Amino acid sequence: MSLSTASITFVGAGSMAEAIVRGLASQKDSDASRITVINRQDTARLIALQESYGVSYAADTASKNRAISEADIVVVAFKPKDAIEGLRSLASLLKPSQLLVSVIAGLSMATMETILGTSGQPIARTMPNTSSSIGLGATGISFSSSVSTEQQQLAIDMFASTGIVSVVEEAKLDIVTGVSGSGPAYIYYMMEAMIEGGIQGGLSPEAAKELTVQTVLGAARMVQLTGENPAELRRKVTSPNGTTQAALETMDAHQFSTGVTKAVLRCAERAGELGNAISSQAAAVETK
Ligand SMILES: NC(=O)C1=CN([C@@H]2O[C@H](COP(=O)(O)OP(=O)(O)OC[C@H]3O[C@@H](n4cnc5c(N)ncnc54)[C@H](O)[C@@H]3O)[C@@H](O)[C@H]2O)C=CC1
Numbered sequence: 679m680s681l682s683t684a685s686i687t688f689v690g691a692g693s694m695a696e697a698i699v700r701g702l703a704s705q706k707d708s709d710a711s712r713i714t715v716i717n718r719q720d721t722a723r724l725i726a727l728q729e730s731y732g733v734s735y736a737a738d739t740a741s742k743n744r745a746i747s748e749a750d751i752v753v754v755a756f757k758p759k760d761a762i763e764g765l766r767s768l769a770s771l772l773k774p775s776q777l778l779v780s781v782i783a784g785l786s787m788a789t790m791e792t793i794l795g796t797s798g799q800p801i802a803r804t805m806p807n808t809s810s811s812i813g814l815g816a817t818g819i820s821f822s823s824s825v826s827t828e829q830q831q832l833a834i835d836m837f838a839s840t841g842i843v844s845v846v847e848e849a850k851l852d853i854v855t856g857v858s859g860s861g862p863a864y865i866y867y868m869m870e871a872m873i874e875g876g877i878q879g880g881l882s883p884e885a886a887k888e889l890t891v892q893t894v895l896g897a898a899r900m901v902q903l904t905g906e907n908p909a910e911l912r913r914k915v916t917s918p919n920g921t922t923q924a925a926l927e928t929m930d931a932h933q934f935s936t937g938v939t940k941a942v943l944r945c946a947e948r949a950g951e952l953g954n955a956i957s958s959q960a961a962a963v964e965t966k
């Protein structure tokens with residue numbers, strides 16, 4: 679089986695599901711109708727996804743159950759708080775031949791197995807990001823022992839079609855969340871601040887935004903295309919006693935670098951907390 683022939687059902691049709699769906703649907707040889715989206719409610723959202731990307735949707739219980747039980751790949755894309763209820767509703771529908779893909783932050787494969795009541799389900803735990811929607815995603819992925827080589831390749835192909843993929847040990851997925859899963863938000867936050875600075879300095883909002891966007895794009899591409907480290911490239915911008923040095927000293931005075939590093943680590947820690955909370959809740963339900 680290849681990615682172009684596999685049927686994929688997304689359970690949870692929010693921001694992350696849409697980002698992956700959009701990336702998959704924009705592939706050259708893609709047949710978007712083999713992708714089905716399901717939500718807990720909100721059929722209008724499913725219709726909008728169908729209209730935008732040509733995917734199928736399932737809204738009533740019988741069609742939802744069929745879309746789940748007949749898919750080659752079932753992607754769970756709901757929030758951590760909905761994980762127990764969502765996975766429980768899948769348990770009786772999944773077959774051991776199906777690959778279950780999770781994008782849920784913090785949720786371990788062991789906890790998923792506890793909730794599903796089986797250790798036989800092939801699981802790919804992933805941490806993508808929303809840039810998948812334009813083919814520039816960065817996804818960390820790891821596999822349970824029951825995932826076949828063919829299924830591993832299928833999952834890698836699926837996320838590779840939306841950007842880059844890094845296969846990592848499961849324990850590393852929380853720090854992947856810290857770097858790239860939540861990472862786009864840090865860059866947007868920085869861009870918001872740069873635009874605000876431009877406006878305060880007298881630029882129009884449009885000019886401040888346009889110059890900021892091109893600067894971020896150019897800086898990322900410079901790192902990618904030159905192969906130089908960000909630190910080397912930064913030094914080339916920074917003339918002794920010049921404007922950049924003055925700016926970076928101001929950032930240092932506000933602990934910019936420490937703040938960002940701490941943010942990455944805190945994000946990873948938070949992913950662990952979210953996962954532990956689901957694990958404790960799942961264990962409590964088990965012992966009832
Ligand atoms: N938004 C992001 O940048 C990223 C999100 N993630 C992960 O993706 C997951 C989803 O996040 P978002 O898309 O941002 O959330 P969202 O809130 O936009 O979408 C979640 C959707 O799942 C639906 N849902 C909840 N329970 C359901 C159930 N039992 N059956 C069917 N649908 C159900 C909700 O109605 C909602 O439409 C989270 O677990 C998050 O950790 C991972 C990487 C990046």
Ligand SMILES: O=C(O)[C@@H]1CCC=N1
Binds near residue numbers: 855859
């Ligand atoms: O904020 C969150 O919890 C999700 C996980 C990674 C990005 N967004």
